[in-house]
Amino acid sequence: MRTRIGRKISLNTLALIVFAFSVFPVYWMVLTAFKPTKDIQAETPSFFPTNITFSHFGTAVNADGFWLFWRNSALVAVSAVLMALVIACLAAYAVARMKWRGRQAFILMVFIAQMTPWEALLIPMYVIARDTDMLDKLTMLTLIYFMVTLPFTIVTLRGFLNAIPVELEEAAQVDGCNQFQAFRRIVFPLLAPGLLSTSLFGFITAWNEFAFANLLIIKNQDQRTLPVWLSSFSNTFGTDWGATMAAATLFMLPVLLIFLVLQGRVTAGVAAGAVKG
Amino acid sequence: MAVTHVESTAEHAPAARTGSPAPGRRGRSLPVRLLPYLLVAPTVLGTAYLLVYPLIRNLIISFQKFGIAQLIRGGADFVGLDNYRQILSDDMFWSVVLRTFVFTAINVSLIMVLATLIAVLIGALGKKMRLAVMGGLVVAWAIPVIAATTVFQWLFQSQLGVVNWVLVALGFEQFDGYAWFANGTSTFAIIVVLIVWQSVPFAALTLYAAMTTVPKELHESAQIDGAGGVKTFRLITFPILRPMFGLILCLEIIWVFKCFVQIWAISQGGPGNATLTLPVYAYQVAQSLNRYDLGAAISMVTVVILGVALLAYFRQMFKEEGEL
Numbered sequence: 001m002r003t004r005i006g007r008k009i010s011l012n013t014l015a016l017i018v019f020a021f022s023v024f025p026v027y028w029m030v031l032t033a034f035k036p037t038k039d040i041q042a043e044t045p046s047f048f049p050t051n052i053t054f055s056h057f058g059t060a061v062n063a064d065g066f067w068l069f070w071r072n073s074a075l076v077a078v079s080a081v082l083m084a085l086v087i088a089c090l091a092a093y094a095v096a097r098m099k100w101r102g103r104q105a106f107i108l109m110v111f112i113a114q115m116t117p118w119e120a121l122l123i124p125m126y127v128i129a130r131d132t133d134m135l136d137k138l139t140m141l142t143l144i145y146f147m148v149t150l151p152f153t154i155v156t157l158r159g160f161l162n163a164i165p166v167e168l169e170e171a172a173q174v175d176g177c178n179q180f181q182a183f184r185r186i187v188f189p190l191l192a193p194g195l196l197s198t199s200l201f202g203f204i205t206a207w208n209e210f211a212f213a214n215l216l217i218i219k220n221q222d223q224r225t226l227p228v229w230l231s232s233f234s235n236t237f238g239t240d241w242g243a244t245m246a247a248a249t250l251f252m253l254p255v256l257l258i259f260l261v262l263q264g265r266v267t268a269g270v271a272a273g274a275v276k277g
Numbered sequence: 278m279a280v281t282h283v284e285s286t287a288e289h290a291p292a293a294r295t296g297s298p299a300p301g302r303r304g305r306s307l308p309v310r311l312l313p314y315l316l317v318a319p320t321v322l323g324t325a326y327l328l329v330y331p332l333i334r335n336l337i338i339s340f341q342k343f344g345i346a347q348l349i350r351g352g353a354d355f356v357g358l359d360n361y362r363q364i365l366s367d368d369m370f371w372s373v374v375l376r377t378f379v380f381t382a383i384n385v386s387l388i389m390v391l392a393t394l395i396a397v398l399i400g401a402l403g404k405k406m407r408l409a410v411m412g413g414l415v416v417a418w419a420i421p422v423i424a425a426t427t428v429f430q431w432l433f434q435s436q437l438g439v440v441n442w443v444l445v446a447l448g449f450e451q452f453d454g455y456a457w458f459a460n461g462t463s464t465f466a467i468i469v470v471l472i473v474w475q476s477v478p479f480a481a482l483t484l485y486a487a488m489t490t491v492p493k494e495l496h497e498s499a500q501i502d503g504a505g506g507v508k509t510f511r512l513i514t515f516p517i518l519r520p521m522f523g524l525i526l527c528l529e530i531i532w533v534f535k536c537f538v539q540i541w542a543i544s545q546g547g548p549g550n551a552t553l554t555l556p557v558y559a560y561q562v563a564q565s566l567n568r569y570d571l572g573a574a575i576s577m578v579t580v581v582i583l584g585v586a587l588l589a590y591f592r593q594m595f596k597e598e599g600e601l
Contacts, residue, residue, distance in 0.1 A: 011398065015406045018395055022413035022478065026420055028439060029428045045439050087319040094316035106317055113324055115590065117535040117583050119556045120576035123563050124334035130348065147327035150320065208421040210538045211560075227423040231542050234427045241431050248424040259419035 026252075033057065033246040040242050056242035060250060063233065063243070065222065073226040076138050077206035080145035081199045087146075088153035089195070093183065095154070096161035097169075114151035118144075122215055129216055136220035144212050149202035156201075160194030161187070200258045207255060226251050332580075339573035348569060360574040369550075370558075370575070377534065377554040380469075384533040387473045389526060392480030397510065399485045411482065418478035426542040429471045433457040461551025464544050468552055471539055476532070480525050487521040488514060520596055527590035531583060555579045 032040060036053045039046060060066065094100070095107060125144065126135075134140035164187055172182040210227040217223045224232075230251050234244045339360055341353040364370045395414075399407055420428075432440050435456040444452035457463045491514055499509045515522070537556040540546065546553035546561055553561070556579060563572030 008403075011401055012403075012406055014398055015402055015410050018398065019410050019413040021474070022410075022417040025425065025428045025432060025474070026416050028432060029424070032431065041437060045437075045442055087323065090316040091320040094313040098313040098316075100310075100313040103313070106321075109324065110320075111591065111594070112587070113328055115531060115583075115587050116328060117531075117556070117580060119535050119537040120559070120580050120583075121328075121331045121335060122560060123569050123572050123576065124331040124338065127334060127338065127348070127569070128331060131351075143327060147323055150323060154320065204421075208423065210423050210542070215564075227421070230423050230427060234430065241434070241437065244427060245431060248427045252420050252424045255421055256416065256419045259415055 029245045029252075030249050032241060033249045035242060037240075037242055056240075056246035057250070059240065059243040060233075060247040063247070065224070065229070066247075068222060069224050069226050069229040072138060072223060073207060076141050076145060076225060077203050080142045080149060080206045081202040083142070083146045084149045084153045084202055085195060085199050088150055088157050088198075089191075091154050092157035092161055096158045097166065110151045110154050113147075114155060118148055119211055122211060125212065126215055134216075136217055136223055138223055140216055141209075141213055141225070144216075145202075145206035145209060148209070149205050152205075153198050153202055156198045157191070157194060160191055160198075164190050197262055200262060204255050204258060335573045336577060338570055339577050341570055343568075343570040343573070345567040348567070353570075356570075360570045364571055364574050364578070373550070373553050373555055373558045374578075376550075380465075380552075380554050381530060381534045384469055384472050384476070385526065385529045387469070388476045388480055388529050388533075389522075391473065392477050392484055392525070393522075395477065395481040396484035396488055397506075397514075399481070400488055411485075414478035414482055417474060418482075420475075422475070422538050423542060425471065425475055426539055429467060430458075430543065433467055435459075458544065459548060461547075461549050464548060465552050468540055468543055471543070472533060472536060475539075476529060480529060483525060484518070484521065487518050491517050520593060523593040524590070527586060527593055530586050531590065534583060534586065535579065555582075 031047075031049060033056050034049055034052045034054070035046075036051050036055075039051060091106075091110075095103060125140075129135045129137075129140045168186050168190075169179075169182045172186045173179065177185065208227060209225075210231065213225045213228045214231070217225070217228065230247055233247050338353070340355055340357060341347070342356045342359075343353045347353040395410070399410055402410065432438055435441065435454050435458075438457075440457075441452045441455055444455075455463075457467055495513050495517075496509055499513055504512065534554075535556055536554070537560065540552050540554060540557050541560065544552045546557045555575060559572045559575035559579065562575060563569045
């Protein structure tokens with residue numbers, strides 16, 4: 001009996017340690033963002049919120065171009081995801097529901113594309129952007145993020161489609177729907193949760209992307225996205241850690257909300273598609 | 278080799294699903310037979326333009342003399358294998374390759390071991406603690422790379438950083454005002470901690486999810502037979518989940534090997550060359566030396582090395598899925 005209780009205590013202690021290590025950096029970021037500067041620079045740091053201030057958020061939000069970069073990021077991420085969603089939906093349907101020559105080769109291509117080391121393509125992307133007059137343009141970033149999220153979107157949507165019985169569509173067709181109507185009325189509503197979780201994953205990838213945004217937006221600084229702004233922010237305001245942490249918190253917020261809302265689905269989706277940026 | 282294996286297992290798999298729009302398959306009109314190709318056409322075109330073309334372009338640049346002049350004016354000359362000869366005969370390149378392998382090995386082993394331990398731990402916890410730990414992992418997983426990088430710079434800041442404060446409080450006086458980012462080894466260590474911290478949640482949660490699929494009866498009967506926790510894991514859990522472990526291992530190797538943003542944002546490969554790995558090296562050579570040709574050649578080498586890891590990944594995946 002005693003050993004069982006002892007075991008339980010040590011397990012829970014371990015669990016607390018893991019929990020603390022996972023959460024502490026994020027906690028420290030948010031805490032710093034709310035601390036007055038004199039507390040941040042105090043000899044002995046306080047680990048709990050005592051004096052709360054919103055002034056760092058003010059500094060971050062009022063910093064040059066914050067809303068502009070926020071808008072750029074949202075614009076690029078949302079349009080890339082919408083493009084990927086529509087095009088992946090078509091492809092996933094063809095793969096999951098139809099038989100055609102080259103189907104397996106196509107799936108293999110999608111898998112390979114999913115594992116592409118995008119960072120290795122920075123230089124040619126730059127050259128291509130230059131050749132096509134796409135440097136400093138959000139369109140180029142949108143296209144790249146679309147391509148980065150597309151393979152994953154196809155793989156996951158195919159998984160969701162496979163889970164919807166073909167018989168439902170057939171029944172609708174017997175009742176007089178054509179293939180498109182059957183898809184729209186029967187499959188699409190069932191696919192909606194899959195579309196949602198897949199697109200949020202794509203959104204997170206595009207929202208976070210740094211390397212291409214850093215490379216392809218050079219002269220026209222108004223076209224920068226939030227990750228690039230954040231990294232330059234922490235350089236420019238290197239000593240103002242309160243404002244830097246407030247900016248990082250604001251940057252993290254949409255992603256964290258999405259993750260917390262979709263926790264279960266996200267894990268399931270990952271198991272199905274095996275993804276990460 | 279992996280590919281042929283794939284084709285053969287894939288042959289019979291789709292059969293179950295193909296009966297769909299059955300009536301009169303042979304007599305289907307041309308538009309109907311073309312439909313699947315129309316549906317995948319946008320994907321194929323997108324991939325051709327945004328993936329295959331850049332790769333080919335990269336290959337071509339790696340065979341050219343391509344500096345800042347060619348970047349601005351165009352008209353690059355072909356120089357054959359000169360760029361490859363130049364990087365392969367550079368000691369610097371080989372030390373970067375070696376460092377990249379060491380970097381990957383350290384990160385991936387830490388990730389796999391910690392993730393496995395945490396996955397087992399989650400399984401052994403009560404409901405409330407389990408939710409707390411999983412929630413904590415999700416938080417660490419969700420924080421965007423650039424935000425996490427910024428936070429780690431703050432945690433390890435020399436004068437006000439909390440890590441130094443804690444270390445001094447624990448009695449390690451030498452960390453008073455210690456400048457982590459001034460020293461190569463400690464910068465390397467911080468980047469490892471950052472990457473492990475960010476990668477463990479995915480691996481741990483996926484492994485835990487996989488472990489829940491192992492039938493409880495097997496564990497119970499093993500315990501009745503007197504096997505302890507470690508033995509049960511070694512004899513039952515691990516063999517059943519071997520494909521899953523292999524899959525995650527391959528993925529982590531690929532991700533860590535090509536990791537760029539964390540290193541670039543924290544140290545840009547420095548101080549000295551202490552954190553210079555292949556992707557960062559390629560970018561640095563291209564950006565700061567304006568040697569796009571050498572950068573392209575280095576990234577081609579990276580792609581080839583990753584291709585080998587990729588083959589292993591595909592073998593695993595097809596073994597696991599058993600169908601395309």
